[in-house]
Amino acid sequence: MTARLPLAATAPEACQLTVTALGRYAPAHVSVLLPLHDRLRRVAATGSWQIFATLPLHTGLAGRVFVSGRAETVRPTSDEPTLPPDVCAQTCVPLLAPTGTVVGVLTLDWTEPVALPAWQATAEQVGARLGARIAQLGGPPKESRDEKLLRHAANLTAAVDEAGLVDAAVDAARDVSGLTSAILLLARPTGLRLVEPEHPHDAPGDLECRIRRSLTRHQSHPTLERLTAWVHERGAAYTLAEDGTVGLGEQELPLPDGVGTLIAVPLGPAETGGLLLVADELVRRPDPTTVNLLELLAAQAWICLDRLRSLAGLRKRAGSDPLTGLRHYGSFGERITDTTPGRTALLAIDVDDFKIINDTYGHQAGDQVLVELARALETALRQGDELYRVGGDEFIAVIEVGRPEEAAGIAERLVTAARRVGRTISVGVAVQNDAESPERTLRRADAALYDVKRDGRDGVRLAAA
Structure with missing residues (x-):
């Protein structure tokens, strides 16, 4: 190898010459990796089935040796990740330029028991000579x-x-x-x-x-x-x-x-x-x-x-109602998994007499009412409040408040906004209690909503704690 290295015209040619020479005598899979941008690229290797690939600079034994500049030998019993089934040990040495700069890595995957200390010393000598030749040739090849x-x-x-x-x-x-x-x-x-x-x-x-x-x-x-x-x-x-x-x-x-x-x-x-x-x-x-x-x-x-x-x-389309553009029931289900007891309020909203609108004027008119109401309700909410359409004429607002009266006040704003577009709504309000599931909070909001319906609609009811 010492005699032939000076004849190599390129760094990859010098690497392949080294791999071929070592492969004749060492019962191991031999490969050389050179740096390429932020990775190590395998440029020469023994074996017909060797995969020529790249790996991040700080990955595995090769990356560690490239960074540290110190040779290492590991066995399957070490803290290293499991070696391939047919490999009983791995030796990795840096390719050192005369200045001490690491220009690559030489690895030997041993397939038979050998005197590892002696072979590591030999591999370090080989790495130094190959590193010197790569430096003479201008260093590792540049990225094309x-x-x-x-x-x-x-x-x-x-x-x-x-x-x-x-x-x-x-x-x-x-x-x-x-x-x-x-x-x-x-x-x-x-x-x-x-x-x-x-x-x-x-x-x-x-x-x-x-x-x-x-x-x-x-x-x-x-x-x-x-x-x-x-x-x-x-x-x-x-x-x-x-x-x-x-x-x-x-x-x-x-x-x-x-x-x-x-x-x-x-x-x-x-x-x-x-x-x-x-x-x-x-x-x-x-x-x-x-x-x-x-x-x-x-x-x-x-x-x-x-x-x-x-x-x-x-x-966006998968998470929203195609008619109103509001988020739908699936998105609401995801949202209520992240609530804050004592601060998150659920507002259950129902359009009053919506069935009469559909029966009298048709579903197209009913759809138009829903679109108009959705826009009006969104406008009445504060920035950060969320409005969902969870059924035909059913909406739910999820808001964060400091006290229950604040939630009731926002619900009153929604009722007023609906009246401005010529409609009325009924709203039930519930603030999540400590240790209460969001589903339980929603049931209390629904119960308050039906209390509003029984009392004549077009209003707000705050659920009892």
Whole structure:
């Protein structure tokens, strides 16, 4: 191995040569892992069925040895996770450059009993020589553009909400382009709006912060709307600063001084999508591949954003009444599992004479009454109060109060709101007692509601504690 290592032209070739040499003499599965971004990538291994994969830097024995720079040997009886069935021990040593920097990890999964201390010493010598050769060759191989694009595509796909997606898209645009600043603008009902990342992996630089401040001041600037339409019509484009101004499509953009390079990439359809802007202080003419990669990232970001919006719409429809838009009985069942005795009040609401409305004017008229009442009752409630439709003409409000009289006062506001739209309602109010189940509280509210019905409707009754 010592004689052949100098002949290796690349780091992966040196790793494979080492693995092949060790594999001839060691009764073990041998592999070498090199760092790639925030993971360790297995670049060479013995065995026909070896899986070439990556793992997080801090995962398992290999991750620990990479971080610590100290060799370790473990057996199935140690505190390590269970080793594979045919492995009786595992040796892991760092690949050390002459400077002492860890550039990778060498692992041996032993399949036969051996003199482990002697083999660990040999593996450490091998690791030092392989590490020195990798350092001579310029260090571990860099992440290719294809690998970088796939990593960012996976991050976009893994985003669980719009904020996480924006963070991933901004980080990806900076990383893939090599430029310092990335800004995302999305179409909103009020026009094109700047979207601020919440927890980006890479901190924005000074230029990006100044661009964001400028765009925030000019979000309704017609130039941005025209630029978005222009880019969506013609595709991604870039511009270089001339005489201190930056423009695209004959539009001078409302950007701060210091922008040398600007790439504009369309995101989704013009009407509902947006615009990805990537910039740098230096005048750096981007190569076509960079622009194409940004287009691919923007396309993936839009696919993920559209999926998240569709899922959010489905969740909303699944949790709401299609007629009134209020949350329905299933959502109410989930809500009352999180009540506070002494503070949570349930208001059982019933529309007076609703059957007569349906029988006289038809169900379409009855539906219209429910919609009007739902809007009126929502308006009468305070911010944070919740209204549910749990039956044909039955509603329940869940509110937090300081005392029972406060709950009764809110119920009176609901009765007044119903009268304003020409209807009347009956409301039963119950505040949850200590050690009382929400279901029991609801039964007391229903009982108070029926007391109102018996007394002539159009009123409020507070249930006894």
